[in-house]
Each structure stands twice: as C-alpha cells, then as structure tokens.
Amino acid sequence: MDGIKIGSWTKVVVLTGAGISAESGIRTFRDSGGLWENHRIEDVATPSAFARDPVLVWDFYRQRYHNALASEPNAGHSALADMERKLKDNFHIITQNVDGLHRRAGNKNVVEMHGRLDKCFCTICGKQHFISDIELDHELPYCTKCEGLLRPDIVWFGEIPHDLDIIDRLIRKCNLFIVVGTSGVVYPAAGFVMAAKFSGAKTIGINLEAPHNFQYFDKFYEGKAGDILPGLVAKWLEFTAVHTLN
C-alpha cells in the first residue's frame, strides 16, 4: 500500500466533506460560486440571517431536509459502513456533512461536527427536537416545551463546530486518518490531517482534485469516493480475512 501497511489499519478515523455527498446528488454553496438556489451564504447560513429573517432561513433548511431525505447513500458511504462493521469502536467518522447519509448507510460512530438537518433546537430552552416530530410545514416551528422559536441544528458560519473535544481525542488515538471529499480549505477541519500526522497516524486523501493541505497526506487518490473507497476497503477486508490486524 505504497508505504502504508494495510495490516496497520486498526484504529481508523475518516473525515468526510461535501465531495462524498455530492456523489449522492447533494449540492453545496461551493458548487455555484457561493450561491445556492439564488441564496447567498450570508442570507441563510449565519446567526444574523436567522435573526433577520427566520422564515427565509427555515424555508431554505426545510428544502435541504427534504432533499437529503430524497437522496441515497452511495458506494463510498457503504464502504465506510463496511469498515465500521469490521473495526467496531476502533472506527469513527467525523463529517462536515449534515445530510445524515453516513448513518443511513449503517455507520453508528459518526461525529456530525456541523450539525444535522434532521434535528433542531429551541432558541429559548435549548431542548432538541427531531424535525420529524415538529410541525415543519408551519411558517416557523416552535418548541413544544416552552413555545420558543426553534432553529435548525446546523453550525452556521461564525459558529463553533460541535464536539471539537471528542474530535481531538479521536485524531490523537487513530493510526490511520482518511480524508474524503474535502478541499482542505475550511478550518478547523482542514487542520485535522496535520494534527493526525503529527500524532503519528498515516494519512490518506481521496478527492476529485488535490486539496490545499496536500502536503500532509502520505498517499493521495484523485477521483470519486464512490470509485476509489470500495476497492481500497475490499482489499483491506480480503487482507483481514487471512491476517490478524496488528
């Protein structure tokens, strides 16, 4: 495996970004020069946008929620679910995606650092609600406990990602860190591969083009996650079938 012993894939953390979701047909702001359904980031994905026009922001996320539900996990997601089935709690995904496709593919150890489209929380009491439990068709949804305004459980621009302490621990104890479908531009996630490498992990990148943090990868594969991951994981599973992982 070009300097990365396949038998050493025993504690694996995978960081995924928009690229793997794009292969399931999910779009992002970056696809169209910062515009999405004719909305600018600053009009729908910041705390001040929500304060200014919560109806517009909820319209936007309601549509994204339905789009995510209508999408299906692809072969890249499935390969990562296969890895978790084998490694169990020695396998974790950290994802920048909010569409829930990793969980739907079968992964359980998923840190959704930018939140999730299928949840929201109360701006007054903080209570979390599943979108499926609220009246999403109303112009604005309200908390069943305190009647406060609900907001999407999405980490907006200018907000701090979820679970950074958990992420830090995962990165430090893995021996293989795989980055899938991110351009290595958005921090803090763009810094994770460097942190993993400095903690002693081997690093693999998979993306349509070389990411900005290319120099921290021991091995880089240019292409789609759905084309590359299934082959890599199949080879690894074949190896684990006849060798003990060490």
Ligand SMILES: [Zn+2]
């Ligand atoms: Zn409440």
